[in-house]
Amino acid sequence: MTEKTYLRVKGGSPLCGTYNVHGAKNAVLPMLAASVMTEDEVTVTDCPYISDVDDMTEVLRALGVAVSRRGRDVTVSGKPTLTEIPPHLACAMRSSVFMLGALLAETGEVRLFTPGGCRIGARPLDIHFDGFRRLGACVEYGEDYVLCHAEKLTGADVILKYPSVGATENLIMAAVKAEGRTRLIGAAREPEIVSLVRLLVKMGADIAGEGTPVITVNGVRELEGAVCAPVADRIVTGTVMAAVAVAGGRVELNGADASCLGAVISPFLSSHTYLVEHGGVLVFESDRVLAATDVVTGPYPLFPTDMQAPFMACQCYASGMSSMRETVFEDRFAHVAELRKMGADIALAGNTAFVDGSRGMKGAVMHAADLRGGAGLLVAALGAEGESFIDGLRYLDRGYENIERIMSNLGGKVVRESGSLPE
Numbered sequence: 001m002t003e004k005t006y007l008r009v010k011g012g013s014p015l016c017g018t019y020n021v022h023g024a025k026n027a028v029l030p031m032l033a034a035s036v037m038t039e040d041e042v043t044v045t046d047c048p049y050i051s052d053v054d055d056m057t058e059v060l061r062a063l064g065v066a067v068s069r070r071g072r073d074v075t076v077s078g079k080p081t082l083t084e085i086p087p088h089l090a091c092a093m094r095s096s097v098f099m100l101g102a103l104l105a106e107t108g109e110v111r112l113f114t115p116g117g118c119r120i121g122a123r124p125l126d127i128h129f130d131g132f133r134r135l136g137a138c139v140e141y142g143e144d145y146v147l148c149h150a151e152k153l154t155g156a157d158v159i160l161k162y163p164s165v166g167a168t169e170n171l172i173m174a175a176v177k178a179e180g181r182t183r184l185i186g187a188a189r190e191p192e193i194v195s196l197v198r199l200l201v202k203m204g205a206d207i208a209g210e211g212t213p214v215i216t217v218n219g220v221r222e223l224e225g226a227v228c229a230p231v232a233d234r235i236v237t238g239t240v241m242a243a244v245a246v247a248g249g250r251v252e253l254n255g256a257d258a259s260c261l262g263a264v265i266s267p268f269l270s271s272h273t274y275l276v277e278h279g280g281v282l283v284f285e286s287d288r289v290l291a292a293t294d295v296v297t298g299p300y301p302l303f304p305t306d307m308q309a310p311f312m313a314c315q316c317y318a319s320g321m322s323s324m325r326e327t328v329f330e331d332r333f334a335h336v337a338e339l340r341k342m343g344a345d346i347a348l349a350g351n352t353a354f355v356d357g358s359r360g361m362k363g364a365v366m367h368a369a370d371l372r373g374g375a376g377l378l379v380a381a382l383g384a385e386g387e388s389f390i391d392g393l394r395y396l397d398r399g400y401e402n403i404e405r406i407m408s409n410l411g412g413k414v415v416r417e418s419g420s421l422p423e
Contacts, residue, residue, distance in 0.1 A: 008388075011388065012384075064082050105173055169196055241268055307372070316357050325353075339380055363389075366391075
């Protein structure tokens with residue numbers, strides 16, 4: 001027996017009620033990074049209570065700026081006094097990379113140690129650094145760090161060889177104070193990028209084309225304070241929908257932005273589900289009869305890779321053979337071995353998983369190896385026969401705000417416990 005903190009999940013209870021969707025983690029983090037680009041107060045509203053946001057505020061404090069939190073609003077002010085992101089914080093969270101573009105623009109220099117986060121593939125930063133070089137920065141590599149510095153950044157046309165979300169956001173921030181015009185060609189189009197641009201424009205930036213493959217940034221000399229809200233978290237929305245799909249029930253999702261949810265929700269639609277959006281409320285209902293689906297992940301507006309694991313859990317309950325092809329990350333199937341412990345019939349062939357949902361699923365002891373994979377295990381457990389135990393909660397806490405409370409408030413039998421986890 002091993003002492004751990006874990007979720008105990010008893011499957012089979014339908015989910016019913018209302019859930020208020022909070023701001024998107026993947027929007028909040030780069031928005032907080034952008035707050036160092038002015039000495040004035042910048043407030044990001046509707047920030048979730050998750051460890052990634054806590055870690056980002058610690059990064060900001062370590063750089064010398066003032067950070068305060070009042071409820072869901074995080075306010076940042078002051079000028080960075082340091083340009084080196086402390087190694088222990090960089091290793092704790094992948095999103096420390098967002099400080100690259102912001103600090104380069106504001107101070108002309110940034111040193112970043114190898115970033116951490118979930119192990120879901122190599123996720124190289126070469127697209128970021130190639131873009132910085134096009135803007136006139138020098139990039140130097142050490143054994144475990146990278147140093148970017150520039151006396152002056154100058155606008156240029158930057159062609160992204162892949163629509164990387166992080167690279168697009170970093171290059172937008174770097175270009176905001178560059179001299180002249182920058183065009184990002186082949187940019188990522190995610191709604192979270194639109195949230196970042198909305199904040200920067202409120203701060204005085206001159207940006208156009210966000211949400212399209214070509215983003216134009218005309219450099220400005222100074223930015224000022226602003227208050228801005230992020231887009232609602234579409235991955236949390238999709239995760240709750242996945243849980244309802246396998247457990248059955250009816251849930252109202254307040255604040256869900258249907259305009260950017262198309263590819264997230266489209267695989268859920270069938271003759272046995274009900275979905276309607278009205279006045280900022282998304283209502284989803286399922287009778288647990290799921291149809292086989294073929295899904296391919298891809299950059300927005302395609303099906304998001306962050307929903308791959310939660311939706312694969314749904315495929316484990318669908319009648320017939322489903323497939324899931326992962327095209328974004330090369331190592332994002334760690335949850336497959338854990339789902340098999342529940343009886344899932346999943347065969348892997350390269351970057352494609354083939355899922356036969358005809359066997360049924362039973363409770364098991366499982367380990368979450370990454371954020372979204374852990375969410376997929378919880379979804380699977382909510383529809384399974386018997387009890388499941390899921391550890392690795394530090395990953396889930398990075399992106400879900402008390403996920404056990406979310407599900408239990410909707411009627412799911414999910415509790416967080418500490419003690420001896422069955423082997």
